Amino acid sequence: MSIDEVLREVLQRVVPSAEERRRVARVVDETLRALERASRELGVNVVAEVEGSFAKDTWLAGDVDIDIFLLFSPATPLDELRRQGLLVARRAAEVLGAGWEERYASHPYLTLKVEGYSVDVVPAYRVDSPLEIRSPVDRTPFHTMYVRRSLEERPGLRDEVRLLKRFAKGIGVYGAEIRVEGFSGYLLELLTLHYGSFKSTIEAAAKWRPYRTVIDPEHHYGDLREVLRKFREPLVVIDPVDPRRNVASPVSIESMCKFIAASRAFLRAPSISFFYPPERAEYALDELLRSRAVVAIKTSIPRLPEDVLWGQIKRALRALSNGLERAGFVVYSSHAWTSGEELVLLFELESLTLSPLEKHYGPPVYSDHDVRFISKYLEGGAVAGPYIEGDRWVVIRRRKLHSVEQALAKLISAYNVGEHITECLRRGYEIYVGPRVADASANPEYRARLASWLVRRYPWLSS
């Protein structure tokens, strides 16, 4: 299939139909009116404004998140903004007969369920310039305005944005949240505007290099090398509305590299699977686990805001991996799965057990800690030495911990792997080793994710 054929097919799926546009527009209108009525009734001085991909007309068919901001005067105290914002949103939900749920970003907001659509109602400050914002969400109206205006000049780019968003979703790097550490919608819009089309963005990305790629659409800076020095991040895209900000700041090196790799692969062999990954074939999970050295820790966790949870999960994975490495294990890979209530931390190791002996380095010969080390090991516990290697005392000794279960149990009891998860682990956990790792959760989604983590093959990658 040629690139053009693939893109034509994707466009048929991602561009909303007139019918769908009408339906979403009606929901937006109804919600706006409900919010206006609610604020009037409650005597709250606020303006409701549509932001995000719907306002910019860059949303994907069948996959729209509606964002409505409640813009307050900067004179409003922050706690008043929060209280009144939620009050207005909740009252609007009543008016609409819609379900709702409270969520947290930098401050709380409400997600309404209106006729099957998710509508985020976010309180924010209406400021005169992005340089005066009080919280990150206050920047959003400026982003919306910037992209709207730019796309009004080049309306053909809206569908190009849609292609790029679907591509990022397909390869698993869509979203600035900590779980993904990927590309926000706004970032993908800026890239499309900058490079001029989906295809030219992909062609450029195929040549990106981490820590060497800078885009400054509004030419805020004179020297791009200066920008690289200022923002030491894998990908740097200067915010058109705020030169102090790197829009690509949340993008991890791995997400950027996935984007690079997928771009290269797509140009070599275009296929719909970059946009819509095919369902995975069933893997023989038991067989996979038998041939690999895998261990799982299962614990239960309280409901937490998504970003808080994933910040903690990533920290715990890092801390436990480091601890295992320090104990002598080689960690090939780690991963986490959570249902929101259960949490399973997964580690693939070179081996689940360690050799019986280890080489242990002591102090330099000229250190005053030498006596303690020498005495300790002369009295017993050394299989060889103390002897000297380079400038240090060394012994060969028996390991205290041989199995990964022992090592993890010790790490969990002694280690701070991050406030929340340490607390959960202290309350209780189970360790699963080898083929038993499949039983860490009864959730069928867990087994599927476990298998796909073990196979670690991108559906879009072909030879």
Add this chain to the structure above:
Amino acid sequence: MSIDEVLREVLQRVVPSAEERRRVARVVDETLRALERASRELGVNVVAEVEGSFAKDTWLAGDVDIDIFLLFSPATPLDELRRQGLLVARRAAEVLGAGWEERYASHPYLTLKVEGYSVDVVPAYRVDSPLEIRSPVDRTPFHTMYVRRSLEERPGLRDEVRLLKRFAKGIGVYGAEIRVEGFSGYLLELLTLHYGSFKSTIEAAAKWRPYRTVIDPEHHYGDLREVLRKFREPLVVIDPVDPRRNVASPVSIESMCKFIAASRAFLRAPSISFFYPPERAEYALDELLRSRAVVAIKTSIPRLPEDVLWGQIKRALRALSNGLERAGFVVYSSHAWTSGEELVLLFELESLTLSPLEKHYGPPVYSDHDVRFISKYLEGGAVAGPYIEGDRWVVIRRRKLHSVEQALAKLISAYNVGEHITECLRRGYEIYVGPRVADASANPEYRARLASWLVRRYPWLSS
């Protein structure tokens, strides 16, 4: 025992008796006269001069090496010096009825066996200043003269030198040859002269630090930091007769650190065992080998000059250790034993076998080598991946080589571990693993050395 008591006892053993002095002096005289007669008979214009520890009166009782230099005019061509030097020495041996053996340092010399004593007869140039030397041995007469004069002023230091030499021998760091990489007699003499006694040398060494210790007895340099920058070696002792030279250049960091550690240990608990290590108790070699992960390569080697041989052996140990590490093994320690004809290279590893799977890093995602890597592993051979970690492609794959025998056999067939030993290995070798390592040589000295390498405990170390 106090330091003074220990040193008194050592002095009784290391200071030659009047009777022994007379015997050695007679041998020296006879040899000198024979050399003079030989040069007269052969019409060679040369002066025979006694150098080394006998000339300086710093030799150890029962342990004297007599050095006699045949000093030629700088006008003599090098090949003439070599030819005539050996001719004179051989003729002198005939006159004395002494056995002899040809050896090599920077050029060939003869070792005569005169009445049970080894006498090295070394041809060299008589130059006016150490700055005009043609080969390193030409410097020796200046060293002899410098130390003789210094000790004539402070004759009491001769026995202090004897103590320090015996100490260095006792802890295994005496000798500048490549096998030892330790302290030459001249270096130990300079240290004694510099610090003023055996005890103050040991006290100073207890505070030495590698790469931070400089001694410049004749104050050739104004700034010792400048000396450290110029000579980037663990220990720096500027030659009094030649400021360009670091007398301690052959001292490895390990030899220096053994000296430091033994000095600290001696000051804490003085004992005769630093000077005369006790015979080791017999170790249960089989049991030792069963509890450790040891492999040996045995090959036969031709007779080579000592320094050439050990240069090659050390290079081979390094190359094979690196090769094993690159194959995934962890090398705890390596060692070599040679009878001069048999050579056994020994390696202690964390484990004699590797886990079945390995993590293998491919090119960065933005590299043009990506296609080859991806295609290769998509077609088979990867247990997981290709996937992306950081900015690189990675796979988990089966290891080709699991056992240390396989790995060593491959290294030996494909690897240059140094000219001579590679040649020997190509002609034939045997690999011994685990308890069988004891059988690599039938030489009883081998089993003793193997055991003491496995135990790796200094006889002088006590808690």
